[in-house]
Amino acid sequence: xxxxxxxxxxxxxxxxxxxxxxxxxxxxxxxxxxxxxxxxxxxxxxxxxxxxxxxxxxxxxxxxxxxxxxxxxxxxxxxxxxxxxxxxxxxxxxxxxxxxxxxxxxxxxxxxxxxxxxxxxxxxxxxxxxxxxxxxxxxxxxxxxxxxxxxxxxxxxxxxxxxxxxxxxxxxxxxxxxxxxxxxxxxxxxxxxxxxxxxxxxxxxxxxxxxxxxxxxxxxxxxxxxxxxxxxxxxxxxxxxxxxxxxxxxxxxxxxxxxxxxxxxxxxxxxxxxxxxxxxxxxxxxxxxxxxxxxxxxxxxxxxxxxxxxxxxxxxxxxxxxxxxxxxxxxxxxxxxxxxxxxxxxxxxxxxxxxxxxxxxxxxxxxxxxxxxxxxxxxxxxxxxxxxxxxxxxxxxxxxxxxxxxxxxxxxxxxxxxxxxxxxxxxxxxxxxxxxxxxxxx
Amino acid sequence: xxxxxxxxxxxxxxxxxxxxxxxxxxxxxxxxxxxxxxxxxxxxxxxxxxxxxxxxxxxxxxxxxxxxxxxxxxxxxxxxxxxxxxxxxxxxxxxxxxxxxxxxxxxxxxxxxxxxxxxxxxxxxxxxxxxxxxxxxxxxxxxxxxxxxxxxxxxxxxxxxxxxxxxxxxxxxxxxxxxxxxxxxxxxx
Numbered sequence: 001x002x003x004x005x006x007x008x009x010x011x012x013x014x015x016x017x018x019x020x021x022x023x024x025x026x027x028x029x030x031x032x033x034x035x036x037x038x039x040x041x042x043x044x045x046x047x048x049x050x051x052x053x054x055x056x057x058x059x060x061x062x063x064x065x066x067x068x069x070x071x072x073x074x075x076x077x078x079x080x081x082x083x084x085x086x087x088x089x090x091x092x093x094x095x096x097x098x099x100x101x102x103x104x105x106x107x108x109x110x111x112x113x114x115x116x117x118x119x120x121x122x123x124x125x126x127x128x129x130x131x132x133x134x135x136x137x138x139x140x141x142x143x144x145x146x147x148x149x150x151x152x153x154x155x156x157x158x159x160x161x162x163x164x165x166x167x168x169x170x171x172x173x174x175x176x177x178x179x180x181x182x183x184x185x186x187x188x189x190x191x192x193x194x195x196x197x198x199x200x201x202x203x204x205x206x207x208x209x210x211x212x213x214x215x216x217x218x219x220x221x222x223x224x225x226x227x228x229x230x231x232x233x234x235x236x237x238x239x240x241x242x243x244x245x246x247x248x249x250x251x252x253x254x255x256x257x258x259x260x261x262x263x264x265x266x267x268x269x270x271x272x273x274x275x276x277x278x279x280x281x282x283x284x285x286x287x288x289x290x291x292x293x294x295x296x297x298x299x300x301x302x303x304x305x306x307x308x309x310x311x312x313x314x315x316x317x318x319x320x321x322x323x324x325x326x327x328x329x330x331x332x333x334x335x336x337x338x339x340x341x342x343x344x345x346x347x348x349x350x351x352x353x354x355x356x357x358x359x360x361x362x363x364x365x366x367x368x369x370x371x372x373x374x375x376x377x378x379x380x381x382x383x384x385x386x387x388x389x390x391x392x393x394x395x396x397x398x399x400x401x402x403x404x405x406x407x408x409x410x411x412x413x414x415x416x417x418x419x420x421x422x423x424x425x426x427x428x429x430x431x432x433x434x435x436x437x438x439x440x441x442x
Numbered sequence: 443x444x445x446x447x448x449x450x451x452x453x454x455x456x457x458x459x460x461x462x463x464x465x466x467x468x469x470x471x472x473x474x475x476x477x478x479x480x481x482x483x484x485x486x487x488x489x490x491x492x493x494x495x496x497x498x499x500x501x502x503x504x505x506x507x508x509x510x511x512x513x514x515x516x517x518x519x520x521x522x523x524x525x526x527x528x529x530x531x532x533x534x535x536x537x538x539x540x541x542x543x544x545x546x547x548x549x550x551x552x553x554x555x556x557x558x559x560x561x562x563x564x565x566x567x568x569x570x571x572x573x574x575x576x577x578x579x580x581x582x583x584x585x586x587x588x589x590x591x592x593x594x595x596x597x598x599x600x601x602x603x604x605x606x607x608x609x610x611x612x613x614x615x616x617x618x619x620x621x622x623x624x625x626x627x628x629x630x631x
Contacts (some may be wrong), residue, residue: 078590114581114588115592115596117592117595240591
C-alpha cells in the first residue's frame with residue numbers, strides 16, 4: 001500500500017491555517033467538523049509523564065518538582081545511553097571480628113555501550129542497588145532560588161497592577177489553577193487576548209498570601225579575573241580527557257571541561273501527548289494512561305475514515321467521483337502533467353472482514369466498464385487514468401485531482417428520531433489529492 | 443599448500459564445523475565455535491591461550507590489496523593474537539598483531555594495518571581501517587567510531603570459557619589436538 005511503504009507518493013491537501021500537503025497516514029480526521037487535520041492544525045497537550053527506561057508513570061506535580069527527571073534511572077554522561085547497575089563482590093571485614101573478611105556486594109553504575117563506569121569519575125561503590133546515587137549539588141543553587149523568589153514576587157505584583165487597570169474584574173481562581181501547570185497549553189489561556197504571557201506568570205503566588213519583602217543584592221563585578229595557567233599554550237592536550245560540546249552542555253550546572261568530572265544525570269522523562277482539533281475542541285488522539293500500553297483511548301486517524309487509494313475502509317457502499325482540476329485552480333500548484341480521470345462515478349463495495357472466509361458469498365454485481373475499471377476485489381478497485389506529461393525535462397510526474405465521496409458519520413450523536421428513518425445521512429466530502437507517479441524515462 | 447600444519451595445543455576446544463585453513467597454531471584453553479573461520483592465506487596465524495572465537499567470526503591473514511597472490515618475493519607475515527581475547531559473533535579481523543584482553547564486538551571490522559595493544563574494545567559494527575597502534579584500554583564505539591579511554595581493562599571470560607569447554611563437546615565433534623606440544627605432526631583436515 002502506498003500509505004505504508006511509499007508514504008510520499010499520494011498527498012492530500014489539508015485546509016487549515018496553512019495549506020499543508022501530506023500523506024494520509026500522518027493525518028487525522030475530525031468527524032465533528034468532517035475535515036482532515038494535520039499535526040500543524042491541532043493543538044498538542046501534555047497527557048502524562050513517564051520514564052522511557054523504567055516505564056514508570058509520574059504525576060505532573062511530582063514531575064515538575066523533580067525537573068522532569070526520573071528518580072531511579074541514570075544517563076551515561078559519555079554517550080547518553082541508560083546506565084545499568086552492576087554488582088561485584090568485595091571482601092569486607094565482619095563487624096564482630098575484624099580479622100575475618102566476608103564477601104559483601106558492592107554496586108556500581110556501568111554503561112553497556114561505551115563501557116563508562118561510575119568508578120571512572122571517582123564515585124564510590126554503593127551498598128544498595130538503587131537510591132544510593134546522588135547528583136552533585138550546584139554551588140549556585142541558593143543564589144538562583146533567591147533570585148527566582150524575588151522575580152516571582154515581582155511578576156505577581158505586576159500582574160495585580162495590570163488587573164486593577166482593567167474595568168471588568170475577572171475571577172482569577174479558575175484560570176490560575178490551569179496556568180500553574182502548563183502556561184500556554186490550555187484553551188482558557190489561549191482565548192484571553194492581551195493576557196500577560198510570561199513564563200513566570202504561572203509560578204505566581206496565590207492571592208492573599210503573605211508577601212514578605214525579598215531583597216536581593218545585585219551581582220558583584222570583579223576587577224580581577226583568575227589568570228590562565230602558564231602552560232596553557234604549551235601543555236600537550238590529553239584528548240580522551242577533553243569533553244565534547246554535547247557532553248558539556250548536557251550538564252549545564254557545571255559544564256566540565258574534563259571527562260573525569262562528568263557525573264551521571266537522572267534520565268529525562270518523556271511525555272504522552274493528546275491532540276485536539278482547534279475549531280471544535282474535540283479530542284482527536286488520546287493515549288492510554290499506562291506507559292507500557294501503546295494503544296489509544298481515542299484515535300481518529302484519517303486512514304480509517306477517508307478513502308485510501310480507492311480502498312474503501314468503511315463498511316457501506318461508497319460512491320466516488322473523480323474530478324480533474326480545472327485551469328487556474330488555486331490549489332493546483334504542483335502538478336506537472338495533465339490527467340484525464342474517468343468521468344463516471346465509481347462504486348466501491350463496503351469493507352467486510354468476513355468476506356475472505358465466506359465461500360458462499362454472492363459475487364458482487366457491479367456493472368463495470370472495462371475501459372474504466374481494471375479490476376475489482378472486495379472493497380478495492382483499480383481504475384485507469386490517462387496522464388499527459390506537460391514538461392519535457394526529466395523530473396517527477398505529479399498529478400493532482402479532486403476526489404469526491406460520500407461519508408456517513410456513524411458516531412454522530414443520535415438525535416431523537418421521531419420520523420423513524422435512517423439516522424445517518426451522507427455528506428459529500430471533497431479532497432484535493434496529489435499523486436507522484438515517478439520520473440519520466442526517455 | 444597442503445603441508446600447512448595446524449597445531450592445536452592440548453586443551454584447545456575447536457569444533458569440527460569451524461573452518462581452519464593454512465598454517466594455524468591455537469593455544470590451550472581457546473574455544474573456537476562452529477562456523478568460525480580462521481584463514482591463513484598470506485602467512486601463518488598464531489593464536490594464544492584463553493581466547494574465545496564465536497560463530498561466524500572471521501580471522502584472516504590476507505594479502506595486501508596491491509599484491510597479487512602468486513607474485514614472487516612476497517614474504518609471509520605472521521599474524522599473532524595474544525591471550526584472553528574475545529572475538530564476538532560475526533566480527534572480522536585482519537589486524538596483524540592483537541595483544542591481550544581485547545574484545546572485538548559483533549560485526550566489527552578491523553583492517554589489516556591496525557595493531558591492538560591490550561584491553562581495547564572495538565564496539566559493535568565499528569569499521570576501523572586506519573594504520574595505527576591503538577593505545578591500551580581504548581574503547582571505540584558508536585556509529586562515528588568515537589573513542590574514549592576506560593580505566594579498567596575488560597575481564598577475561600574465564601567463567602564462559604569453562605562453561606563452553608564442558609558443554610561444547612557434548613553437542614559437537616572436536617578437532618584433534620596434539621598430545622604434547624613438542625610433537626608437531628600434521629593433523630588431518
